[in-house]
Amino acid sequence: xxxxxxxxxxxxxxxxxxxxxxxGQYLTDDFPVLSAGPTPHTPxxxxxxxxxxxxxxPRRWSWEEFRALASEEVRVDIHCVTRWSxxxxxxxxxxxxxxxxxxxTEAAFVLGFSDGGYTTNLPLEDVTAGKAWIAFAYEGEPLExxxxxxxxxxVPHLYFWKSAKWVRGLRLLDEDEPxxxxxxxxxxxxxxxxxxxxxxx
Amino acid sequence: MRTxxxxxxxWPGHRAGQHLDVxxxxxxxYQAERSYSIASAPEDDRLGLTVERLDDGEVSPYLVDEVVxxxxxxxxxxxxxxxxWVPADGGPLLLVAGxxxxxxxxxxxxxxxxAGSSVPTRLLYSSRTLEDVIYRNELExxxxxxxxxxxxVLALTRETPDxxxxxxxxxxxxxxxxxxxxxxxxxxxxxxGPTSFVEAVAGELVGLGYDxxxxxxxxxxxxxx
Amino acid sequence: MDASESRxxxxxxxxxxAEIFATEMTASMGTCAGCGATEPVGALHAYVRAPGVVVRCxxxxxxxxxxxxxxxxxxxxxxxxxxxxxxxxxxx
Numbered sequence: 144x145x146x147x148x149x150x151x152x153x154x155x156x157x158x159x160x161x162x163x164x165x166x167g168q169y170l171t172d173d174f175p176v177l178s179a180g181p182t183p184h185t186p187x188x189x190x191x192x193x194x195x196x197x198x199x200x201p202r203r204w205s206w207e208e209f210r211a212l213a214s215e216e217v218r219v220d221i222h223c224v225t226r227w228s229x230x231x232x233x234x235x236x237x238x239x240x241x242x243x244x245x246x247x248t249e250a251a252f253v254l255g256f257s258d259g260g261y262t263t264n265l266p267l268e269d270v271t272a273g274k275a276w277i278a279f280a281y282e283g284e285p286l287e288x289x290x291x292x293x294x295x296x297x298v299p300h301l302y303f304w305k306s307a308k309w310v311r312g313l314r315l316l317d318e319d320e321p322x323x324x325x326x327x328x329x330x331x332x333x334x335x336x337x338x339x340x341x342x343x344x
Numbered sequence: 345m346r347t348x349x350x351x352x353x354x355w356p357g358h359r360a361g362q363h364l365d366v367x368x369x370x371x372x373x374y375q376a377e378r379s380y381s382i383a384s385a386p387e388d389d390r391l392g393l394t395v396e397r398l399d400d401g402e403v404s405p406y407l408v409d410e411v412v413x414x415x416x417x418x419x420x421x422x423x424x425x426x427x428x429w430v431p432a433d434g435g436p437l438l439l440v441a442g443x444x445x446x447x448x449x450x451x452x453x454x455x456x457x458x459a460g461s462s463v464p465t466r467l468l469y470s471s472r473t474l475e476d477v478i479y480r481n482e483l484e485x486x487x488x489x490x491x492x493x494x495x496x497v498l499a500l501t502r503e504t505p506d507x508x509x510x511x512x513x514x515x516x517x518x519x520x521x522x523x524x525x526x527x528x529x530x531x532x533x534x535x536x537g538p539t540s541f542v543e544a545v546a547g548e549l550v551g552l553g554y555d556x557x558x559x560x561x562x563x564x565x566x567x568x569x
Numbered sequence: 570m571d572a573s574e575s576r577x578x579x580x581x582x583x584x585x586x587a588e589i590f591a592t593e594m595t596a597s598m599g600t601c602a603g604c605g606a607t608e609p610v611g612a613l614h615a616y617v618r619a620p621g622v623v624v625r626c627x628x629x630x631x632x633x634x635x636x637x638x639x640x641x642x643x644x645x646x647x648x649x650x651x652x653x654x655x656x657x658x659x660x661x
Contacts, residue, residue, distance in 0.1 A: 145369045145375065146369060147369050147370070148369055149415055150406070150410050151368040151376075151410070
């Protein structure tokens with residue numbers, strides 16, 4: 144191991160019930176902002192959410208149409224691959240199941256795509272059956288742009304890089320296609336409970 | 345802020361403007377790493393870093409509050425080949441510092457002095473208050489030097505002492521128009537500090553006619569340190 | 570706070586690039602594959618608060634360099650966004 148720095152402890156990391164924290168994670172009080180580029184600022188009048196790719200009929204919702212869909216409050220723990228976890232985060236969002244209602248597809252995978260070019264890949268079954276939302280509010284307030292507003296993907300059972308900020312749609316795919324981080328070393332699936340951070344984990 | 349001076353056996357030497365990376369390791373293996381500009385001149389026997397303590401920082405509170413004489417730090421460097429100055433680069437030299445951005449620019453000033461260079465040099469240094477100005481005595485000395493001095497212009501943005509006749513505003517277009525070398529002299533500029541400060545100042549200098557390739561920038565992020 | 574306030578520049582990735590390229594890289598000139606602009610690596614926009622490092626063209630914001638490091642010994646590097654890299658070896 145590297146030289147140990149006498150007396151260094153790092154940011155005080157809270158104790159937490161260990162069954163709530165995946166291996167190698169620590170609790171944080173704040174909400175770190177991680178970003179791969181400048182914050183996009185798409186006006187709501189221009190924003191839309193699309194379902195594209197391997198489906199019979201592509202779908203599109205404007206902001207008004209999207210917000211008119213049934214939404215729900217979600218209270219979940221989130222885990223970042225950079226090792227911080229935040230418990231009991233509260234979001235409001237539209238379930239991806241709602242967006243996929245009536246969609247005919249044989250796709251097994253999706254690629255979430257965002258303003259600014261970010262992408263992330265997931266198996267379709269990991270964004271359905273109540274496992275994923277398009278979230279537009281955090282802690283009762285409209286989602287701030289630095290945290291991915293107006294809307295972000297929320298997939299709390301996987302590492303948080305999969306919860307793409309500034310999401311603009313899902314492309315349905317027959318075959319898996321690695322996204323922005325998955326193509327450069329990050330694990331294609333990303334289960335925090337099996338500590339799947341990098342390729343080969 | 346605290347200046348830490350240390351011996352670095354095997355250190356290959358550095359150039360003014362370079363930085364090094366400090367890595368801290370806790371007993372449980374947890375690591376944190378940050379970059380710090382080297383404050384000392386290449387001519388000095390020992391390496392010096394000046395660290396600003398950020399309240400919510402992870403490394404700076406350790407370096408400022410905890411480290412004592414005799415401790416060992418793990419470092420990597422020197423790093424940097426773009427934001428460096430040697431006398432052969434010439435001038436006239438314009439150094440613009442926002443807050444803790446003064447550290448690498450002070451290293452450039454110290455190197456210029458130690459090397460006996462006479463390249464015309466102006467340092468514009470923005471701080472919140474006079475108390476926040478670091479290396480003050482040293483900067484006053486070079487400012488007042490009879491020969492080969494460095495002109496030092498302070499700009500205080502939050503509070504000024506009684507009788508202050510210097511700038512009581514940000515380093516923006518007014519201050520730069522008045523104090524920066526004229527573009528016709530083909531100056532070489534180094535701008536360092538918080539990201540928003542650096543980008544605004546660099547933009548103004550280009551607007552005054554500076555060659556963008558001769559405006560070198562080093563961004564310290566949102567808090568500047 | 571906008572992400573642009575917290576962006577750094579290529580100086581901040583000098584350490585990791587020197588490890589990968591075995592030479593100082595911030596003075597090297599990189600040509601953006603997106604818009605053709607050429608800048609010293611030290612002048613590129615760097616986003617380091619991310620699961621990896623993303624270096625972007627200051628003119629068109631295209632991704633020029635991406636770096637991921639695991640906590641052990643692997644580094645992944647993508648420089649497809651750099652159409653040409655003119656490397657200057659540091660003088661000894």
